[in-house]
Amino acid sequence: MDxxxxxxxxxxxxxxxxxxxxxxxxLKNKIAGLDIKKLKDRNDLFRVRSGxxxxxxxxxxxxxxxxxTISCRNEKTYKI
Numbered sequence: 375m376d377x378x379x380x381x382x383x384x385x386x387x388x389x390x391x392x393x394x395x396x397x398x399x400x401l402k403n404k405i406a407g408l409d410i411k412k413l414k415d416r417n418d419l420f421r422v423r424s425g426x427x428x429x430x431x432x433x434x435x436x437x438x439x440x441x442x443t444i445s446c447r448n449e450k451t452y453k454i
Contacts, residue, residue, distance in 0.1 A: 381444050389427065393444065396422055396429060400439055423447075 382390055399408060400422070413419040413430070419442075422429040426447050432440045 378441060378444050385427075389425075392424055393427065393429065396424060397441070400431065403437075 382393065385393065396408065399405060409423040410420055411423075413421060418432050418434065420431055420433065422431070427444065428447055429444050430442045432442055434440070
């Protein structure tokens with residue numbers, strides 16, 4: 375079991391559903407209502423903020439999405 379799966383298991387059902395909905399929206403490229411920001415000095419890394427949760431993902435040149443990490447906001451969140 376990887377780090378993301380372990381983190382998702384620790385979330386409440388409501389938070390898990392919110393994360394799943396964010397994944398669906400990102401995959402469908404319907405990001406208008408999401409709080410997404412491009413990370414500094416990188417053209418391919420983005421973060422989605424939902425309350426205290428942060429989802430960091432990468433979009434490659436073929437628009438493939440790779441979820442890199444999901445975590446609660448802290449001082450180590452953006453150190454990938």
